[in-house]
Amino acid sequence: MGYSNVASETDSEAPQAIEICRGYSRDHRPDLKQFLVNLICTAEGGIPVWFKVGSGNETDSQTFAGLMAAFAEQWETPALMVADAAFYSEPNLQAVGSLPWLSRVPVTLKAAQTLVDSSVDSLMEMPCELEGYRLWEQRQTYGGVEQRWILVESPHRRESDDWLKPLEKEKKGLQRQLQQLCSQTFACKPDAMEALMRFQDTLTGYKLTQVALVPVAAKHPPGRPKRANPSEPATIGYQWQATLERTAEYEAQCRQRHRRFILATNVLDAQAYPAERLLREYKEQQQVERGFRFLKDPLFFTSSVFVKKPQRVEALALVMALTLLVYSLGQRQLRAQLAQAGETVLDQKKRPTSIPTFRWILQTFQAIHLVSINAGQQVSNLSEERRNIIRLMGFPACRYYLLN
DSSP, X not given: XXXXXXXXXXXXXXXXXXXXXXXXOTTSOTTSOBOEEEEEEOTTTTOEEEEEEEXXXXXXXXXXXXXXXXXXXXXXXXXXXXXXXXXOSHHHHHHHTTOOEEEEOOTTSHHHHHHHHSOGGGSEEEOOOSTTOEEEEEEEEETTEEEEEEEEEOHHHHHOOTTXXXXXXXXXXXHHHHHHHHHOOBSSHHHHHHHHHHHHHTOSSEEEEEEEEEEEEOOOOSSSOOTTOOSOOOEEEEEEEEEEEEOHHHHHHHHHHHHEEEEEESOOOTTTSOHHHHHHHHHTTHHHHXXXXXXXXXXXXXXXXXXXXXXXXXHHHHHHHHHHHHHHHHHHHHHHHHHHHTOOEEOTTSOEESSOOHXXXXXXXXXXXXXXXXXXXXXXXXXXXXHHHHHHTOHHHHHHTTOO
């Protein structure tokens, strides 16, 4: 589940059209009006099972619960709802009630920060067959809901250096503040010490080195100095000189925070949903992101919509959702047939793969034409690989391309 926003409606109210307006833009284009798309997909194959268009200024965190409740009323099969960290808030947890859910815990919560920064010696490590991952589990109560928290240590995050980027940005901001402090001239040493202490109180994980209080001398007046006054110019104030450095302990803490994250669920049955299964379910959330990339890809649909009425925007969005449904079903069927037959196709780099994207398959079927010759018809440019793909897609595809 991703980018989920839903407007509440009652049976007594007629459905209202969405509002095309400015809101928070994930494409960093706040100058453009927008509409939002609410999408729920299955973990297997990323098949869209719920689609709703929302107004451009709706907020994820305020509408997650309504979306999940509306979906649960129409979906008869019990399902675990997987959501991102925007869902995890006290009002949402209380609103969804007993609906089974799995979400990522935002590290902004104090309890989450404590768990991420803590030593794992006192935690119960859970078995995990995913290469490089380590899992620890504990019980937690938040928002009046008893939960299982899974502390995950990721191998990919451990090897990357992305954790340094926010630290460098933070350091640049502090260096600007230090430069402003060092450019000030203080009338006396006590004033300079007070200003330095105030700045040091704002530092977390940083320290000042090579600190020196330098006297500032008055400037010589223009022209040749008088012989009667050969003394040194008088001191008019004091300025600080210092260097900002990040502590090794703070770097280690940030590195540990980067490679760890927390999953939370209200499913307390560890036999039905062990920690490793919860991690696998959460990793499948990327299927929704792929669906959004498909909808916003100009190769398939559009990154911009040029229709005037909100009703037409909703109608166009429905067509986009149906296209995503067909695309996802086609990709799922082809991958399943390839796995069953133990076969592969060539990807963009001419390497064999058993999990091709349907986008690449559609591109390989360009320049295929239906040719009519003497009241007969045949399909041109069907290579052996294309014929094999058509056969894997089943009888309807074979009949469409005139194959036995």
